[in-house]
Amino acid sequence: MATLFGIALGSWMSGKVFDLTGSYHAAFLNGIAFNLLNLSITATLLWRVQRLRRVAA
Structure with missing residues (x-):
């Protein structure tokens, strides 16, 4: 659901930025x-999961 929202928002936002700037x-x-931003969130989540697995082991 978040992916679909992001795709829809990204398309709309790019069009709006083009309308405002002409480029x-x-x-x-x-x-x-x-x-x-997405990459940093994903990396942080992966790092936390790996850390929790090491603590649990």
């Missing part, structure tokens, strides 16, 4: 920023 440059930068 996709800012929209691509926005996409990169959100992907980096």
